[in-house]
Amino acid sequence: MASTQHALLSPAELAYLHASLSLTPPIRPDGRAANQFRPLAAETGILPGTNGSARICFADGTEAIVGVKAEVERTRRGDGGREDGVEYVSSRLEGDFVEGVSSGEGAIAAVDEADRVGESEWVELSVEIPGARDDDAGTVFLAAMLAEALLAGGEFAKKLWINRRFHWKLYLDILLISPPLSYPLPLLSLTTHLALLATRLPRLKSEGDEDPFFDDDWAAAPYLYARKDGKATARPPVSLLVMAVGNNIIFDPSKEELAVADVALAVSVGEETATTTAAEADEAQQQQQPLGRNLRLLSVRTIDPPSRLTPPGVPNATNSAYGAATTQKQPEARAAESEAVEGVWKAPRGGAKALVMAALVQKALMRGGVADEVLDALDAVDLVA
Amino acid sequence: MPITITAPKPVQHPYADHDNSMSDSDSDSQSSMGDGGNNYKNVINMIKSESGSAAAAAAVTKKSGASPTSHSEIVTPGEVITDDPQWMRGHGTFVTPATSAIISSVAGTISRTNKLLSVRPLRARYTPEVGDLIVGRIVEVQAKRWRVDVGATQLASLPLSAINLPGGILRKRTETDELQIRTFFAEGDLLVAEVQQLFADGGAVLHTRSLKYGKLRNGVFVAVSGMGGGGGVVRSRRQVWTMEAANGGGQIDVALGVNGFVWISKHVETPPDLLEKTAGITNVEESVSATMYSSQNDRIEAETMREIARIRGVVTALVENGLRVDEDMVMRGYHEAVEMAMLSSAGPDDIYLGGERGQQLAAALTAI
Numbered sequence: 001m002a003s004t005q006h007a008l009l010s011p012a013e014l015a016y017l018h019a020s021l022s023l024t025p026p027i028r029p030d031g032r033a034a035n036q037f038r039p040l041a042a043e044t045g046i047l048p049g050t051n052g053s054a055r056i057c058f059a060d061g062t063e064a065i066v067g068v069k070a071e072v073e074r075t076r077r078g079d080g081g082r083e084d085g086v087e088y089v090s091s092r093l094e095g096d097f098v099e100g101v102s103s104g105e106g107a108i109a110a111v112d113e114a115d116r117v118g119e120s121e122w123v124e125l126s127v128e129i130p131g132a133r134d135d136d137a138g139t140v141f142l143a144a145m146l147a148e149a150l151l152a153g154g155e156f157a158k159k160l161w162i163n164r165r166f167h168w169k170l171y172l173d174i175l176l177i178s179p180p181l182s183y184p185l186p187l188l189s190l191t192t193h194l195a196l197l198a199t200r201l202p203r204l205k206s207e208g209d210e211d212p213f214f215d216d217d218w219a220a221a222p223y224l225y226a227r228k229d230g231k232a233t234a235r236p237p238v239s240l241l242v243m244a245v246g247n248n249i250i251f252d253p254s255k256e257e258l259a260v261a262d263v264a265l266a267v268s269v270g271e272e273t274a275t276t277t278a279a280e281a282d283e284a285q286q287q288q289q290p291l292g293r294n295l296r297l298l299s300v301r302t303i304d305p306p307s308r309l310t311p312p313g314v315p316n317a318t319n320s321a322y323g324a325a326t327t328q329k330q331p332e333a334r335a336a337e338s339e340a341v342e343g344v345w346k347a348p349r350g351g352a353k354a355l356v357m358a359a360l361v362q363k364a365l366m367r368g369g370v371a372d373e374v375l376d377a378l379d380a381v382d383l384v385a
Numbered sequence: 386m387p388i389t390i391t392a393p394k395p396v397q398h399p400y401a402d403h404d405n406s407m408s409d410s411d412s413d414s415q416s417s418m419g420d421g422g423n424n425y426k427n428v429i430n431m432i433k434s435e436s437g438s439a440a441a442a443a444a445v446t447k448k449s450g451a452s453p454t455s456h457s458e459i460v461t462p463g464e465v466i467t468d469d470p471q472w473m474r475g476h477g478t479f480v481t482p483a484t485s486a487i488i489s490s491v492a493g494t495i496s497r498t499n500k501l502l503s504v505r506p507l508r509a510r511y512t513p514e515v516g517d518l519i520v521g522r523i524v525e526v527q528a529k530r531w532r533v534d535v536g537a538t539q540l541a542s543l544p545l546s547a548i549n550l551p552g553g554i555l556r557k558r559t560e561t562d563e564l565q566i567r568t569f570f571a572e573g574d575l576l577v578a579e580v581q582q583l584f585a586d587g588g589a590v591l592h593t594r595s596l597k598y599g600k601l602r603n604g605v606f607v608a609v610s611g612m613g614g615g616g617g618v619v620r621s622r623r624q625v626w627t628m629e630a631a632n633g634g635g636q637i638d639v640a641l642g643v644n645g646f647v648w649i650s651k652h653v654e655t656p657p658d659l660l661e662k663t664a665g666i667t668n669v670e671e672s673v674s675a676t677m678y679s680s681q682n683d684r685i686e687a688e689t690m691r692e693i694a695r696i697r698g699v700v701t702a703l704v705e706n707g708l709r710v711d712e713d714m715v716m717r718g719y720h721e722a723v724e725m726a727m728l729s730s731a732g733p734d735d736i737y738l739g740g741e742r743g744q745q746l747a748a749a750l751t752a753i
Binding site: 008009010011012013015016017019020023027028029030031032033035036037038039040041042043055057059251256310311313314315316319320321341342343344345370373374377378380381382 | 390524572573574600601603604605606679682685691694698736740
């Protein structure tokens, strides 16, 4: 797991942050409610040379732009020949914590429906973080997480199918254009979501398996995610960053909040299209979900919180620089780790509690929960392609 | 609603409504000078008007500064401001040896004081000055000194000899002190200090030789821009003060570092047991400085934490809306925020001041 970059905070600060975030309700340093996101400004269609683009800017100044470019590519014959023996990779993950579908470009998620097949290689996703190398573990991990959510279930790759001989190759360029002031996953994911919603591909004029021939009228170009009455009927996934401190579950943590997290998760949530299979309908009924937005858990990844690397605070009892009574001769730089003392920072040890993890995912997925509201808010953004 | 998404705001000139808030005289007000020949004309215009009455000069500069069509208020590095030799170059500009043209060396807005042209940077790092009260963070521990991040171009240094020893003992620093250097300050620790000395390259040397200075605990840190952009911490009479918080929050200390680093914490009196221990001939100073290097927080009530977070929200809201941060603004902003919370649906516990709330707060502050 890639670790997030280290935020240098003093033990006293960490202890204060941890104490205020463990209160019920938690008091966040920026005054937000536990499930509140930072306010953001969003726009789409900012790059005229792309098929779809978006820009999101957080109030704290972090900003990302995403451009989507599409290219026609010949499908390799080998892929076509596999059609009779398509590998089914089960990617239904509802209700269970699964450590992701595959690691990045690993297994091919191909589902054969109405003769359409998609390959995960048809999507190329690149993330650029200023100050970090392209092959930096953190950047690669971010890209893999975003790609994983997008390709989970294979529904997305299927949209790129033109005919048996050709397909669209989609390049997603995700750029963070400000220094990473906080872990950029939610920002990049939301921007990618908007860019994909705004993506249009030229209308296909040719039929069957002949060489593709497209309508050159851009106004007639259909959206990649089909829309009805100005609303998308299906939507790309979003990845949310969720963290827990004590029993509190906190969404969209800032850098300093993440620095005291007991556990941090990246939860990718997709929306099921209206046509659900019988099994899913059953499950929806079990969860008493009425018709409407069917959220589906696509992947859960644990993010190594930087809190584990923080130095412990020194309690007054062992602090030789505290009080006039400096009896101890302790030339060591740091005292050994002690029992928990109130007001002294101690880095969290051990894994997450199962109950907290369950509550965390539940809170994100719940109908009317955070993911639902985030998708609602993203729905309201005017799309200019 | 956990998320608010707004359309991006149209681009605003950072100094558009600046004249009435910051500048102290008319001749200081912002003037617009653009690219190429246009700016030359503007300068000429100003020179002409200067020969007239002062009021006329002010009117001309005001007009050119406020004209909505001029998109060229901002100069970029390398842009020629004027090639008229009568102007003197000020901060943020340079002159090449061969010509007399004044060229901007930073991105910012032009300010003019009589014949002096200078460019105010939109964003700048802190430039230390002797006597500045700053909040800094230790980033490196060396044998005899600490290196402190103060938001300047270079790390400041804090020598071991420039701190108060616990208990207020006055003596030469020994090898034992050098070995124990991390018990005073370790990496990541925050401290409030004063700039004692400047090197020729702009590097600062700090000292904490006062009971006001030392390690920080019991609170939160927020970094805002020190200068530029119209907002940020400005040098003022008082940078550190104790205020009475509303809603039973108790007393809260606020330290506005000139470098734009802000510390907001619970006000703590020296614990009585420590006073007893050191009472006697030695004075209060000793016992006060005994707690100086503690990194253990005291017990802080939820009400105090809430008010601390509210003050932090006020500071960030001030900066996000391009207002200056000083004692007066923070206090007014805080009272305004408390009143806003009273009227809000969530009651006085509502401390969120981001986004629209922050704009409301700023509007209320500038309206008075």
